[in-house]
Amino acid sequence: MSLRAIKYENNTLEILDQLLLPAQTKYISVRGVEDGWKVINKMQVRGAPAIAIVGCLSLAVELKNEKFESKKQMRQEIEGKLNYLVSSRPTAVNMKIAAEELIDLANQLSKDDSVSLDEMKAKFLQTIEDMLAKDIADNKAIGDYGAKEILARVSGDHLVRVLTHCNTGSLATANYGTALGVIRTLHKMKRLEHIYCTETRPYNQGARLTAYELVHDKIPATLIVDSMVAAVLKHRNVTAVVVGADRVAANGDTANKIGTYQIAVLAKYHEVPFYIAAPFTSVDMSIPSGDHIVIEERPDREMTHVGEHRIAAKGIACWNPAFDVTPASLIAGIITERGVFRPEQLKEQFGQINK
Amino acid sequence: MSLRAIKYENNTLEILDQLLLPAQTKYISVRGVEDGWKVINKMQVRGAPAIAIVGCLSLAVELKNEKFESKKQMRQEIEGKLNYLVSSRPTAVNMKIAAEELIDLANQLSKDDSVSLDEMKAKFLQTIEDMLAKDIADNKAIGDYGAKEILARVSGDHLVRVLTHCNTGSLATANYGTALGVIRTLHKMKRLEHIYCTETRPYNQGARLTAYELVHDKIPATLIVDSMVAAVLKHRNVTAVVVGADRVAANGDTANKIGTYQIAVLAKYHEVPFYIAAPFTSVDMSIPSGDHIVIEERPDREMTHVGEHRIAAKGIACWNPAFDVTPASLIAGIITERGVFRPEQLKEQFGQINK
Numbered sequence: 001m002s003l004r005a006i007k008y009e010n011n012t013l014e015i016l017d018q019l020l021l022p023a024q025t026k027y028i029s030v031r032g033v034e035d036g037w038k039v040i041n042k043m044q045v046r047g048a049p050a051i052a053i054v055g056c057l058s059l060a061v062e063l064k065n066e067k068f069e070s071k072k073q074m075r076q077e078i079e080g081k082l083n084y085l086v087s088s089r090p091t092a093v094n095m096k097i098a099a100e101e102l103i104d105l106a107n108q109l110s111k112d113d114s115v116s117l118d119e120m121k122a123k124f125l126q127t128i129e130d131m132l133a134k135d136i137a138d139n140k141a142i143g144d145y146g147a148k149e150i151l152a153r154v155s156g157d158h159l160v161r162v163l164t165h166c167n168t169g170s171l172a173t174a175n176y177g178t179a180l181g182v183i184r185t186l187h188k189m190k191r192l193e194h195i196y197c198t199e200t201r202p203y204n205q206g207a208r209l210t211a212y213e214l215v216h217d218k219i220p221a222t223l224i225v226d227s228m229v230a231a232v233l234k235h236r237n238v239t240a241v242v243v244g245a246d247r248v249a250a251n252g253d254t255a256n257k258i259g260t261y262q263i264a265v266l267a268k269y270h271e272v273p274f275y276i277a278a279p280f281t282s283v284d285m286s287i288p289s290g291d292h293i294v295i296e297e298r299p300d301r302e303m304t305h306v307g308e309h310r311i312a313a314k315g316i317a318c319w320n321p322a323f324d325v326t327p328a329s330l331i332a333g334i335i336t337e338r339g340v341f342r343p344e345q346l347k348e349q350f351g352q353i354n355k
Numbered sequence: 356m357s358l359r360a361i362k363y364e365n366n367t368l369e370i371l372d373q374l375l376l377p378a379q380t381k382y383i384s385v386r387g388v389e390d391g392w393k394v395i396n397k398m399q400v401r402g403a404p405a406i407a408i409v410g411c412l413s414l415a416v417e418l419k420n421e422k423f424e425s426k427k428q429m430r431q432e433i434e435g436k437l438n439y440l441v442s443s444r445p446t447a448v449n450m451k452i453a454a455e456e457l458i459d460l461a462n463q464l465s466k467d468d469s470v471s472l473d474e475m476k477a478k479f480l481q482t483i484e485d486m487l488a489k490d491i492a493d494n495k496a497i498g499d500y501g502a503k504e505i506l507a508r509v510s511g512d513h514l515v516r517v518l519t520h521c522n523t524g525s526l527a528t529a530n531y532g533t534a535l536g537v538i539r540t541l542h543k544m545k546r547l548e549h550i551y552c553t554e555t556r557p558y559n560q561g562a563r564l565t566a567y568e569l570v571h572d573k574i575p576a577t578l579i580v581d582s583m584v585a586a587v588l589k590h591r592n593v594t595a596v597v598v599g600a601d602r603v604a605a606n607g608d609t610a611n612k613i614g615t616y617q618i619a620v621l622a623k624y625h626e627v628p629f630y631i632a633a634p635f636t637s638v639d640m641s642i643p644s645g646d647h648i649v650i651e652e653r654p655d656r657e658m659t660h661v662g663e664h665r666i667a668a669k670g671i672a673c674w675n676p677a678f679d680v681t682p683a684s685l686i687a688g689i690i691t692e693r694g695v696f697r698p699e700q701l702k703e704q705f706g707q708i709n710k
Contacts, residue, residue: 196674199556201554201556201581201582202580204666207666207668207671208667208668209668211667211668211671212668212671215669215670222673223658223667223671223674224673224674225613225614225658225675226582227556227581227582227614227617228674228679229617230616230620230679231613231616258580258582258583258586261585261586262582262585262586266620266621268624269620269623269624303578303580304562306664306666310377311559311562311661312377312554312559312562312566312578313376313569313570314378315570316562316570316576316577316578318579320580321586324583324586
């Protein structure tokens with residue numbers, strides 16, 4: 001069974017403490033919004049979709065056990081608690097968007113006289129639980145579409161070799177993963193020969209988190225440092241590269257973890273197809289191209305230290321962009337829960353949804 | 356003044372303890388071959404040329420203070436002590452080659468009746484001291500040729516920006532450096548605007564050693580992780596990439612620190628010229644092409660740990676090749692102390708030397 005970073009069943013919520021990974025595997029019980037705020041704020045849970053889902057589920061756990069005197073009281077409490085959860089990591093936009101949607105829903109239900117207090121509560125809880133289910137279902141659909149696409153690259157029942165970057169698995173999503181979801185599906189189908197995962201400096205999400213998930217799921221894998229990508233592509237007969245996305249612009253240019261762009265260039269040089277795997281919500285039609293994506297620069301310390309241990313010479317200046325932009329021209333396809341699209345097909349696909 | 360890792364003057368030898376870098380700058384006194392053996396064995400000095408020079412200089416220091424009864428006695432002692440020094444790091448081929456040459460010399464001088472005991476000693480010491488001087492002179496010639504080559508890429512008195520990988524400076528050579536020697540010369544000429552140096556995982560020679568040298572010499576520099584190379588080449592208007600070499604094959608294919616090959620691919624994609632800087636002795640005409648170079652694979656621990664601290668998930672397999680091979684087709688020029696050659700010119704150049 002694939003690693004579960006978020007366990008929600010019988011009205012109890014537990015999350016895998018990512019601060020202790022990879023050294024220790026320990027689940028923390030989240031009993032309500034106060035616990036939810038803490039695990040997000042302390043970064044025991046990370047990854048934009050995962051943060052939003054854990055925050056909302058912590059509210060569900062709390063609401064389920066509570067008795068309300070009126071719909072109005074319930075609405076007020078929902079609004080207050082969601083705003084409190086947003087304050088746990090103000091830059092995590094998914095939690096903010098989810099909070100806004102749920103506050104809207106609470107307002108609507110509160111105003112609708114045909115809905116009773118119990119019905120309001122049930123409907124509200126169901127909406128939160130559906131978020132978790134939808135994220136997992138979307139990831140599995142991404143996995144299915146991606147596996148089919150990559151398998152079309154080999155003849156007969158040949159096995160495939162895949163290279164990935166950063167962490168896009170159970171530890172970054174509700175469960176299962178996007179690019180790592182594709183890899184999980186290939187493995188389940190017994191069609192994955194091997195996966196190469198990059199360390200992903202400076203924050204080592206590949207070495208710490210992806211490697212952890214792969215070991216847990218017993219997926220045949222090899223860790224490489226980021227500078228070995230070309231050597232692997234040259235010597236190891238890799239079928240495809242699959243990575244995640246933070247944001248996809250309207251023209252298909254894609255912002256993702258620093259290092260993604262150069263892997264795409266290297267894939268092109270070695271004639272290995274390069275795929276993005278991401279939920280369709282990552283496509284932002286308001287951004288015409290990658291030139292309009294602002295790249296966050298992170299503190300030098302991420303590069304100069306490992307824990308308390310300094311690894312770089314004192315006094316050296318650093319450049320630490322968190323992301324880079326891969327131009328659409330290097331992308332063979334964008335794997336979403338709606339199918340696999342070439343970058344130039346995104347606009348058309350978006351038009352169809354909005355019809 | 357550029358960093359000096361090996362200080363030899365007034366018959367005293369001191370070396371910078373590289374095990375303490377970058378945290379501490381401390382010189383160790385080397386009083387004879389026993390000290391020489393220790394600093395090589397403990398890796399307080401590293402880098403193939405540096406090891407050979409420190410080993411031979413430790414013998415020079417010891418011989419200078421000794422009184423010999425006969426040329427034969429001197430010859431025997433030289434042979435014994437050199438073999439002892441070779442045993443300090445048996446894989447360091449430069450020390451072995453230097454020892455063989457010096458033993459040959461001692462044999463010749465011992466047999467030659469026209470040479471007195473004092474003359475033999477003086478001649479022998481002079482040969483060792485010449486090794487140090489020649490390595491520095493060669494590096495400075497590489498610096499001059501390389502700087503001229505790179506400056507020819509810009510018009511007028513424009514400044515240049517250079518990217519380098521690993522450590523090829525005072526800490527890997529007798530002093531000054533090869534690729535870093537080119538950068539030092541550009542800086543001295545006040546024509547270097549900026550240098551970008553890669554961290555160079557997994558052993559971090561860039562972050563620890565190159566960054567240390569650049570800070571010491573006050574050369575304007577920025578440290579990046581290995582996955583940021585493409586982003587730098589795209590956005591920072593880099594004039595040229597210059598790296599070192601472990602071995603250059605007859606056709607110009609070049610083995611160097613892992614990661615070099617992919618930097619060459621990225622340079623090609625961004626139309627930035629990619630140069631190798633190395634002494635002409637790195638060219639090995641007995642190796643027809645890069646396919647014949649055996650790549651050493653190093654222990655997983657270099658990738659999974661920083662000091663005692665584990666940074667990768669337990670149980671993950673690793674691939675840790677120490678070097679990769681850059682095909683001649685990606686190399687704009689090989690900068691040597693004899694001039695800058697295109698890969699296909701090496702054979703001709705070699706022929707001229709051997710005439």
